[in-house]
Amino acid sequence: MGFEMSVIIRSYDGGQSDRAQVEDLERRCEVGPAERVFLFTDTMGDPICRIRNSPMYKMLVAELDKELVGVIQGSVKVVTVHRHDDHMDLARVGYILGLRVAPVHRRRGIGSSLVRRLEEWFIANDVDYAYMATEKGNEASVKLFVNKFGYSKFRTPAILVNPVHNHPFHISSNVEIQKIKIEEAESLYRKFMAAMEFFPHDIDNVLRNRLSLGTWVAYPRGESFGSNGQVPSSWAMLSVWNSGEIFKLRLGKAPLSCLIYTKSSRLMDKFFPCLKLPFLPNFFHPFGFYFMYGVHREGPMSGKLVRSLCQFVHNMATKSKDCKVIVTEVAGDDTLRHHIPRWRLLSCLEDLWCMKALKNEERNTLHELTKTPPTRALFVDPREV
Numbered sequence: 001m002g003f004e005m006s007v008i009i010r011s012y013d014g015g016q017s018d019r020a021q022v023e024d025l026e027r028r029c030e031v032g033p034a035e036r037v038f039l040f041t042d043t044m045g046d047p048i049c050r051i052r053n054s055p056m057y058k059m060l061v062a063e064l065d066k067e068l069v070g071v072i073q074g075s076v077k078v079v080t081v082h083r084h085d086d087h088m089d090l091a092r093v094g095y096i097l098g099l100r101v102a103p104v105h106r107r108r109g110i111g112s113s114l115v116r117r118l119e120e121w122f123i124a125n126d127v128d129y130a131y132m133a134t135e136k137g138n139e140a141s142v143k144l145f146v147n148k149f150g151y152s153k154f155r156t157p158a159i160l161v162n163p164v165h166n167h168p169f170h171i172s173s174n175v176e177i178q179k180i181k182i183e184e185a186e187s188l189y190r191k192f193m194a195a196m197e198f199f200p201h202d203i204d205n206v207l208r209n210r211l212s213l214g215t216w217v218a219y220p221r222g223e224s225f226g227s228n229g230q231v232p233s234s235w236a237m238l239s240v241w242n243s244g245e246i247f248k249l250r251l252g253k254a255p256l257s258c259l260i261y262t263k264s265s266r267l268m269d270k271f272f273p274c275l276k277l278p279f280l281p282n283f284f285h286p287f288g289f290y291f292m293y294g295v296h297r298e299g300p301m302s303g304k305l306v307r308s309l310c311q312f313v314h315n316m317a318t319k320s321k322d323c324k325v326i327v328t329e330v331a332g333d334d335t336l337r338h339h340i341p342r343w344r345l346l347s348c349l350e351d352l353w354c355m356k357a358l359k360n361e362e363r364n365t366l367h368e369l370t371k372t373p374p375t376r377a378l379f380v381d382p383r384e385v
């Protein structure tokens with residue numbers, strides 16, 4: 001108890017000392033189960049960069065004798081939620097991310113104090129629901145949020161990660177891929193995806209953000225998008241976010257199989273380039289990544305179109321200086337994921353999203369939200385990656 005009393009929870013001040021200490025804390029914390037590949041995040045001197053692009057955000061730190069021993073981040077926005085299958089609504093949601101407590105100070109209530117204070121900030125800002133994402137196997141985090149703070153398990157989307165290798169893909173000549181203007185992208189998203197779970201009400205801000213590299217549509221060659229809003233018989237679309245511009249990833253640890261595969265594929269590529277084997281990048285140096293968001297498809301051929309779009313994004317990434325993986329996140333039971341190339345070792349097929357109602361009147365609704373079967377699609381906001 002005495003220990004807890006001397007811990008101060010305060011806002012991150014953005015000064016040199018806070019910046020360096022938060023980054024150091026991130027380096028000292030491994031997130032997730034020991035047997036999995038672990039990726040470190042390098043925020044390149046700006047630890048708040050992961051939430052900076054959200055409409056409202058807050059970073060809190062826990063200080064003990066002038067040393068930062070804990071950190072948490074949160075952002076607020078308005079999204080679509082589904083109360084019943086046929087009834088959708090807008091809700092103000094607060095996303096919790098980046099909770100870290102220095103290993104030697106764990107199990108003393110610091111993580112709980114940070115969560116409590118962030119929830120208070122959400123409540124002061126009229127947030128209906130708080131939510132967070134964690135790996136299913138992260139026992140500390142699941143117990144803290146579900147058992148202690150009463151969060152309900154909500155969805156289990158899949159994070160799909162695919163390496164960028166040095167050989168561009170050949171894209172089928174039957175597929176037309178076209179970059180569309182931001183206004184067109186916004187209108188397509190609002191028309192076809194506004195009902196998607198967690199669709200951000202301010203999609204225009206996402207699309208206009210400097211990190212958003214653009215939106216592309218794919219459709220069978222010979223067909224077109226009509227000026228009156230008519231769409232081809234089959235089509236797919238996605239947008240790309242350059243996450244690597246604000247933070248880098250680095251492999252912290254990896255199973256032996258991964259190391260051997262990485263090494264041998266590089267040697268093979270060096271000595272037998274004509275085989276066009278995928279050359280896997282060196283993940284032990286910091287690298288950037290593209291996040292594909294708003295992936296949508298319609299029509300019988302749309303699976304193939306999604307695959308072509310992914311190949312197109314891969315080819316685009318081969319021209320970037322440090323983009324070594326392409327990441328996307330889709331609802332766990334969305335058939336879309338079968339058309340998105342991924343490397344199993346780096347992917348997480350069951351990311352766990354947990355949610356909690358912060359207002360009394362929303363408690364019953366949360367019950368409905370968690371009990372309704374997951375809608376086919378889930379919008380994962382690139383600002384929260």
Ligand SMILES: CC(C)(COP(=O)(O)OP(=O)(O)OC[C@H]1O[C@@H](n2cnc3c(N)ncnc32)[C@H](O)[C@@H]1OP(=O)(O)O)[C@@H](O)C(=O)NCCC(=O)NCCS
Pocket residue numbers: 029030031032098099100101102105106107108109110111112113132133134138139140141143144145147148
């Ligand atoms: C998760 C983490 C932030 C918890 O911080 P903490 O300060 O140790 O948390 P608290 O002391 O407030 O613990 C609160 C409750 O969480 C649960 N908990 C915390 N650590 C646990 C562990 N290692 N195993 C099982 N339960 C755990 C317990 O229910 C605990 O209550 P109790 O101590 O009364 O049993 C910390 O372990 C950490 O930084 N982990 C690495 C980063 C990470 O995984 N972050 C979460 C990403 S979403």
